[in-house]
Amino acid sequence: MKYLESLRNKTIKDTIALSTKKERDKTGLFVLEGERLVSEIDDPDSIEYIIVSESYDGEIPNTKNAYLVSDELFAHLSDTVHPQGILAVCHKLKYNIDTAFLSQNPLFVILENLQDPGNLGTIIRTADAAGADAVFLSKGTVDLYNPKVVRSTMGSLFHLPIYTGIDVAEIIYECKKHNIYTLAAHLAGVGTPYAAKLYAPSAILIGNEASGLTPETATMADELVRIPMPGKAESMNASVAAAILIYEAVRQRLSEV
Amino acid sequence: MKYLESLRNKTIKDTIALSTKKERDKTGLFVLEGERLVSEIDDPDSIEYIIVSESYDGEIPNTKNAYLVSDELFAHLSDTVHPQGILAVCHKLKYNIDTAFLSQNPLFVILENLQDPGNLGTIIRTADAAGADAVFLSKGTVDLYNPKVVRSTMGSLFHLPIYTGIDVAEIIYECKKHNIYTLAAHLAGVGTPYAAKLYAPSAILIGNEASGLTPETATMADELVRIPMPGKAESMNASVAAAILIYEAVRQRLSEV
16 A cells, blocks of 8 residues: 655646546546445445545455555545545446336436535435435536435435436437336426325426426426325425335335235 | 724624623523524524624624624634624523423333534424424533534524423423323334334433433333344444434324324
């Protein structure tokens, strides 16, 4: 394990540069931080290199390219207030979109222009918990490899295929072609999610936190449902709306068995 | 409207001091920031004073004590990166706990040692959307008047009674006395939420993000349920778990009508 001393070292500079989307897009790399997240990496070949701090005493994956740095230098690399002392620079995940449509009774989540990194990470974690088959992120959605998104997925990033840079109209068209019912939570919805056929092959559409789905997407969806709000709130958090719809699919599919 | 010029002004100093829980507890005051949140204040008497910035051109509630400050000074007072230019210093909300138990077919949410401000705000917003009757916060829960909590409630703070500094054992005892069924999401749970009697008077218990409910509380609950996780995630976000249980109550209550 090589010791890197200075902020001027190329590897250190390259790692810091990955905090921007531009650099992540250019290199195809991203940073995964913390013992638990790093331990979720299935394929050691996806690791470009590892950096650990001097006081780190946890597990280190088997890799040729590991570097040791001072705790002070690690703090410069870390996105968190209390760094755990390990990070991996990895190649972005790649999934073939055609395989998504091979699922038996698929449950998809399609996100359009979601902006909050915490919301995106939480929705991916919920989709994973629910056993969803894939998550699709529109071109305008916050970057999957944003460190806050990665952290809030709590490892779910590695558990199910996530397709990025998606054209929502195209994916809805593909769903229709494969008889996958597209359903969106929308204030103009009439029925409740409880009356929707989420036990059948379905894709749940969730829009932007402030403006919801684009009118074009809402028009294309097979069904708009309204999550009942008998209280005084005018709206709900996007990750909560997603959870209610995703878990309504879980409930219906359990009772179908 | 009086113009305040300096960071050394007593009102300015008092306002900045309210960013700490200690000062909020001492004075019984808290800061509410942004046009929308300030417009949700029902009782003008609960406003101690208002501060607006020079470039603010939105609505200002009717109050004797309003101050104008420069945009630069307002930025020092603001908790956000892009301040809207209005804040109100208000008296904390007060609710009589006995009235909670007068609800017809109550739905309560009891939070034990929840730590993340965003989670607390989101759960309060979800409880409000669902028409829950009250939210109870244990002594160890993050402060309701923390600016991040206040902001993430999106106004729901004013829509339903929220009781703070609660002894969870005592409130469960009160629930039992009033035939309110106490139910908790727990990894040791056997049944699903879908089989629980959430159509009846119920209180949903949600624990700490990392450690869940304390064993004492889990033992006191009438029923432990396990939210099904057919996927690979080991756990879910606390505000997502809360949403799934709260909305299962909504679903059951709608189908009872």
